[in-house]
Amino acid sequence: MRLYRALLRLYPRSFRAEYGEQILDDLATRRAAAGFVGRVGLAAETIADTVIAAGRLHTDLLAQDIRYTFRTLRRAPGFAATAILLTAVGTGATTAALAVADHVLLRPLPYREPDRLVNVWQEDTTVGGHNVLSPANYLDLIASTTAFEKVAAYTPRSANLVGEGAPVRLEGHLATGDLFDVLGRSAAIGRTFTAADAEDSAPDVVVLSYGAWQTYFAGDPATLGRDISLNGIRHTVIGVMPRDFMFPDRRTEFWAPLSLSPAALGPGYDDRTNTFLWTVARLADDVTLVQADAQLDRTAADLARLYPDENESLGILIVGLRGTLTRASRTMVAAVAGAALCLLLIAVTNLAGLILSRGLSRQREMAVRAAIGAGRERLIRQMLTESALIALAGGALGAVLAWAGAPLLARLVPTSLPIAETPAIDWRFAALAAAAALVTALACGVLPARRAAAGASPSALRESSRTGSSRRTERLRGALVVAQVTISVALLVGVGLLAQALWRVQARDPGFDPQGVLTLRTSLPWPKYGPTAPRVAFYDRVLDDIRALPGVDAAGFITGLPMEVGGLIWETTPEGGAAVGPRQRMVGLRFVTPGYFDAMRIPIRDGRDFAAGDTFDAPFVAIVSQSYADRHWPGQSAIGRRVNIAFFDRLIVGVAGDVRVRGLERESEPQLYLPAPQVPDFGLMASPPKDLVIRASVPPLSLLPAVRGIVARADPEQPIANVALLQDVIDGQLAPRSTQLAVLGAFAAFAAGLAAIGLYGMLAFAVGERMREIGLRMALGATPRMIVGDVLARGLRLAAGGIVVGAALAWIAGRWMESILAGVSPHDVRVFVTAIGFTALLALAGTLLPALRASRVSPLDATRM
Amino acid sequence: MTNRHPSPESQLPLPAATFHILMALADGERHGYAIIQDVAERTNGDVRLGAGTLYRSIQRLLEQGYIDELSMRERPSKDADDARRRYYRLTAFGRAVAEAETRRLTELVRLARASGFVARKV
Numbered sequence: 012m013r014l015y016r017a018l019l020r021l022y023p024r025s026f027r028a029e030y031g032e033q034i035l036d037d038l039a040t041r042r043a044a045a046g047f048v049g050r051v052g053l054a055a056e057t058i059a060d061t062v063i064a065a066g067r068l069h070t071d072l073l074a075q076d077i078r079y080t081f082r083t084l085r086r087a088p089g090f091a092a093t094a095i096l097l098t099a100v101g102t103g104a105t106t107a108a109l110a111v112a113d114h115v116l117l118r119p120l121p122y123r124e125p126d127r128l129v130n131v132w133q134e135d136t137t138v139g140g141h142n143v144l145s146p147a148n149y150l151d152l153i154a155s156t157t158a159f160e161k162v163a164a165y166t167p168r169s170a171n172l173v174g175e176g177a178p179v180r181l182e183g184h185l186a187t188g189d190l191f192d193v194l195g196r197s198a199a200i201g202r203t204f205t206a207a208d209a210e211d212s213a214p215d216v217v218v219l220s221y222g223a224w225q226t227y228f229a230g231d232p233a234t235l236g237r238d239i240s241l242n243g244i245r246h247t248v249i250g251v252m253p254r255d256f257m258f259p260d261r262r263t264e265f266w267a268p269l270s271l272s273p274a275a276l277g278p279g280y281d282d283r284t285n286t287f288l289w290t291v292a293r294l295a296d297d298v299t300l301v302q303a304d305a306q307l308d309r310t311a312a313d314l315a316r317l318y319p320d321e322n323e324s325l326g327i328l329i330v331g332l333r334g335t336l337t338r339a340s341r342t343m344v345a346a347v348a349g350a351a352l353c354l355l356l357i358a359v360t361n362l363a364g365l366i367l368s369r370g371l372s373r374q375r376e377m378a379v380r381a382a383i384g385a386g387r388e389r390l391i392r393q394m395l396t397e398s399a400l401i402a403l404a405g406g407a408l409g410a411v412l413a414w415a416g417a418p419l420l421a422r423l424v425p426t427s428l429p430i431a432e433t434p435a436i437d438w439r440f441a442a443l444a445a446a447a448a449l450v451t452a453l454a455c456g457v458l459p460a461r462r463a464a465a466g467a468s469p470s471a472l473r474e475s476s477r478t479g480s481s482r483r484t485e486r487l488r489g490a491l492v493v494a495q496v497t498i499s500v501a502l503l504v505g506v507g508l509l510a511q512a513l514w515r516v517q518a519r520d521p522g523f524d525p526q527g528v529l530t531l532r533t534s535l536p537w538p539k540y541g542p543t544a545p546r547v548a549f550y551d552r553v554l555d556d557i558r559a560l561p562g563v564d565a566a567g568f569i570t571g572l573p574m575e576v577g578g579l580i581w582e583t584t585p586e587g588g589a590a591v592g593p594r595q596r597m598v599g600l601r602f603v604t605p606g607y608f609d610a611m612r613i614p615i616r617d618g619r620d621f622a623a624g625d626t627f628d629a630p631f632v633a634i635v636s637q638s639y640a641d642r643h644w645p646g647q648s649a650i651g652r653r654v655n656i657a658f659f660d661r662l663i664v665g666v667a668g669d670v671r672v673r674g675l676e677r678e679s680e681p682q683l684y685l686p687a688p689q690v691p692d693f694g695l696m697a698s699p700p701k702d703l704v705i706r707a708s709v710p711p712l713s714l715l716p717a718v719r720g721i722v723a724r725a726d727p728e729q730p731i732a733n734v735a736l737l738q739d740v741i742d743g744q745l746a747p748r749s750t751q752l753a754v755l756g757a758f759a760a761f762a763a764g765l766a767a768i769g770l771y772g773m774l775a776f777a778v779g780e781r782m783r784e785i786g787l788r789m790a791l792g793a794t795p796r797m798i799v800g801d802v803l804a805r806g807l808r809l810a811a812g813g814i815v816v817g818a819a820l821a822w823i824a825g826r827w828m829e830s831i832l833a834g835v836s837p838h839d840v841r842v843f844v845t846a847i848g849f850t851a852l853l854a855l856a857g858t859l860l861p862a863l864r865a866s867r868v869s870p871l872d873a874t875r876m
Numbered sequence: 877m878t879n880r881h882p883s884p885e886s887q888l889p890l891p892a893a894t895f896h897i898l899m900a901l902a903d904g905e906r907h908g909y910a911i912i913q914d915v916a917e918r919t920n921g922d923v924r925l926g927a928g929t930l931y932r933s934i935q936r937l938l939e940q941g942y943i944d945e946l947s948m949r950e951r952p953s954k955d956a957d958d959a960r961r962r963y964y965r966l967t968a969f970g971r972a973v974a975e976a977e978t979r980r981l982t983e984l985v986r987l988a989r990a991s992g993f994v995a996r997k998v
Contacts, residue, residue, distance in 0.1 A: 026935065030934070032960070033961065036909070036960060037912065056926060061926070064928030064932045
C-alpha cells in the first residue's frame with residue numbers, strides 16, 4: 012500500500028484531496044481479493060494507470076489555466092503587451108550583447124588547443140613597442156628555443172588572381188611549412204602544405220580559404236589540383252580549408268608556402284633589421300607562458316650579445332593569440348554586455364513591479380474564486396501559468412530581437428581576430444536571459460498569489476480593493492523603482508561620456524579633406540612590376556587618362572591611404588637636425604606620385620610638390636610633414652636640408668601638412684614622402700604606391716566605370732580592389748565607436764524610459780489604492796495642492812535616491828571606461844549634470860500624472876467607495 | 877439547473893470509458909469500486925478501468941453534470957461496510973446524454989449493416 016500512497020503524489024493536489032482516499036480504498040479491496048500473482052499484476056496495472064491519469068489531469072489543468080490566462084490577458088491588453096515587451100527587450104538585448112562578448116572574448120579560436128598558441132614579437136626594450144621579426148632573428152630564435160613544440164612564420168601577401176573571370180585581388184599570407192601543424196588544423200578537401208612544399212625546388216602550391224573557394228571558384232571540387240595564376244605565377248591548388256578556419260584574420264583568402272632560405276630571400280636575407288615575419292608558436296607540453304617567456308628572454312640576450320649593432324636592446328615578447336586584442340576593443344565589448352545586463356535588470360525589476368501590482372489589484376478576484384471553491388494551490392498555479400506564458404512570449408520575441416540585432420552588433424567585433432564577423436546567437440544565452448525573466452515572472456507571480464490565497468477570506472470580499480498592498484510590498488516596489496533609476500542614471504552617464512568621446516574624435520582634423528574623394532587599389536604584382544620603369548609607366552598612363560575625365564579635379568597614387576595599414580615606419584637621419592633619439596627620428600614613409608597632395612587637399616606649406624621631373628635620374632628628393640620639420644629644424648626652413656632614409660640621401664624640397672595616418676584616435680609620427688620613381692628596381696617591394704585617390708567635382712562613384720576601363724587598358728590583367736569613398740574609410744574607422752554609442756544609447760534610452768514608467772506605475776497604483784484615504788483627507792480639509800505635494804514628494808524622494816546612488820556608481824565606474832574615452836574625463840561634470848537632469852525630468856513626468864489624478868479625487872465619491 | 881445544460885447531442889461522441897461508467901450507473905447508484913467491477917463484469921473482463929482513470933472520469937462527469945454524488949442522507953444505509961465510500965448516480969442530463977449516444981451508435985450500426993458489413997463472432 013505504501014507504493015500506492017506514493018503514487019498518489021503524482022496527482023494534482025486538489026484531485027488527491029478529493030479522491031485519494033477512495034482510490035486507496037478501492038485498491039485495498041482489490042489487493043485483498045487477489046493472490047500473489049494478482050497483486051503484482053495489480054501493482055503494474057496501477058502504476059501505468061496512475062501515470063496516464065495523472066498526466067491527463069495535469070494537462071487538463073494546464074489547458075484550463077492557459078485558456079483562463081488568455082481570457083484575462085485579453086481583458087488587460089495593456090498589461091500583457093507591456094509585460095511581454097519588457098521581457099523581450101531585456102532578454103533580446105542581453106542575448107545579443109552576451110553573444111558578441113562571448114564571441115570576442117571567450118569562445119575558443121578555431122585551432123587545436125588554442126590556449127597553447129602564442130604570437131612571438133620582438134620588442135625594443137629602450138623605446139618600447141613590439142615589432143615583427145627578421146628572418147635571421149627568427150631562425151636563430153627557433154633554433155635555440157625548446158619552449159615551443161612547433162613554430163611558424165607568416166607574412167601578408169596579396170596577389171592578383173587572373174584568368175578566373177575579371178582579375179581580382181586576393182588577400183593572403185605566405186607561411187612557413189609548419190603553419191598548419193602549429194595550428195593543428197587540416198584541410199576540408201585536399202591537403203595543407205608542409206615543409207617539403209616550402210623547399211625552393213618544390214612546385215608552387217596554394218591552399219584556399221573556404222570563402223575564396225566559394226567566391227571565385229563557385230565551390231567546384233574540381234578546383235583541387237588546378238593551376239591558377241597568382242601574380243602571374245602558376246600555383247597548384249592543393250587544398251581548401253574548412254569554413255570555420257581563419258588565420259591570422261578573417262580577411263585571408265589563401266596561404267602559400269614561404270621559404271626562408273638565403274636563395275629565396277635574396278640579398279639582405281641576413282639583415283636583422285629587415286623585419287617582416289609574424290610568428291605563431293605552439294607551447295611545448297608542460298611549458299607555461301611564463302617559463303617560455305623567461306627562456307626567450309635569455310635567447311634575446313644572446314642575440315643582442317652576438318649582433319650588438321642590429322639587435323641592440325632586443326627583447327622577445329610572447330602573447331596569447333587573443334592577447335592581440337586591444338584594451339579598447341575589450342572594454343567596448345564588455346561595456347555593451349554590461350549595459351545589456353543593466354537593461355535586463357531594469358526590465359526584470361519593472362516586470363516585477365508590474366506583476367506585483369497586478370496581483371494586488373486582483374486580490375478581490377482571487378477572493379471570489381477562493382470563495383467559490385478554488386483551492387490555494389489552484390490559485391497559485393493559475394498565477395504561475397500566467398507569468399510563465401508572459402515570460403515565454405517575451406523570451407520568444409526577445410530571441411527574434413537578438414537575432415535581428417546581431418548584425419548591427421557585428422561592427423563591434425574587431426577585425427584583428429580570426430573569428431567570424433557575425434557572432435552566432437548562442438541559445439545558451441537566450442536560455443539564460445529567458446530563465447532570468449521566467450524566474451522573476453514566477454517569483455513575482457507567486458507572492459501576490461500566495462497572499463491572495465492566504466487572505467482569501469470572506470472579509471476580503473466585503474472590503475474594497477483598498478486592502479491591497481501591505482507596507483512590505485510597497486517598500487519592495489519602492490526599492491525596485493530606486494534600482495531602476497539608479498541603473499538608468501549610470502547608463503546615461505556612460506552614454507554621455509561616450510558621445511562626448513565620439514564628438515571629440517570626430518572633431519579632430521585628419522589633415523586632409525575626405526569629401527568627394529574616390530579611392531581604389533591597384534596592387535601591381537611582383538615580379539612583373541618589380542622594375543621601377545614599367546611601374547611608373549603604369550602610374551603615368553592611368554593618371555593622365557583619369558585627369559582627362561570630366562569632373563576629375565586631381566588624382567594621385569600613394570603607398571597606403573592614411574588610417575589604413577600600408578605605410579612603412581622608417582628611421583631617418585636628418586642632416587644638421589637637432590640631436591634626438593632614434594624614436595624621435597622615426598617617420599611614416601610613403602611613396603607618392605605627383606597630384607597626390609592636391610587630390611587629398613593636404614597643404615604644401617613650404618617649397619613644392621613633387622613634379623614629373625623627379626625621376627630616377629634626377630636628384631633624389633623628399634617632402635616632410637610640418638611636425639618633422641619643426642622637430643628637427645625648429646624655427647628654420649627645412650627646404651634644402653638633406654635627410655638620409657631608405658638607403659639614400661635625399662633633398663627636402665617641400666613641407667606638407669601633418670596627416671593623422673594612424674587614425675583619428677591615435678597619435679601619428681611625422682610623415683615623409685618620396686616620389687614613386689626614385690626607388691631602385693626591385694627595391695622596397697612592399698612600398699610602391701598602390702592606392703589611387705581621385706578628387707572629383709561630380710559624384711565620385713559615377714567615375715568608377717570609366718576608371719575601370721582606364722586601368723584595364725593600361726593592363727588587362729590588373730584588378731581593382733577596395734573601392735571606397737575616402738569619407739567611408741574614416742567613418743569605418745569610427746564604426747566600432749559609433750556602433751557602440753548607438754547600441755548603448757538605445758539601451759540607456761530604454762532604461763530611462765522604463766524607469767519612468769516604473770515610477771509612474773508604482774505611484775499610479777498607490778494613488779488608486781489610497782482613493783478612500785485621499786478622499787477622507789480632502790473631506791477633512793486637505794487641499795488638492797497638499798495632496799499633489801504628497802504624491803510628488805513620495806515619487807521624487809525615490810527618484811532622488813536612485814539618482815544619488817546611480818551618479819555615485821557612474822563616478823566610480825568611469826575610471827574603468829577611461830581607455831575608450833579618447834581623453835574625455837570620466838568625471839565630466841556636464842555629462843553628469845545632463846544625465847541627472849534628464850532622469851529627474853523623466854521622474855517628474857512619471858510622478859506628475861498620478862499626483863494630478865490624486866488631486867482630482869472627489870471626497871464624496873471616495874468615501875462612498 | 878437542467879435548462880443550463882447544453883443539448884445532449886452536442887456532447888457526442890462519448891469517450892468509451894465515460895460511456896461504460898454511465899452504463900454502470902444506469903440501474904442505480906454505485907460507489908467507485910462497484911463501477912469498476914460492474915464494467916469488468918459487463919464486458920467479460922475486456923474493459924478494466926484503473927482507479928486513476930475512473931476518478932478522473934468521475935471528476936469530469938461531475939463537472940459536466942452527467943452524474944452527481946449522493947449526500948450522506950441519501951446513501952443506502954444497510955451497506956455498513958462501505959460507510960467511507962462515496963456514491964454516484966446518473967442525473968437526468970447524464971441519462972439523456974447516454975441515450976443520445978445509444979441512438980448515435982445504433983444509427984451507425986444500422987448504416988454499417990446497410991453497407992454490407994456483418995458482425996461475425998471471432
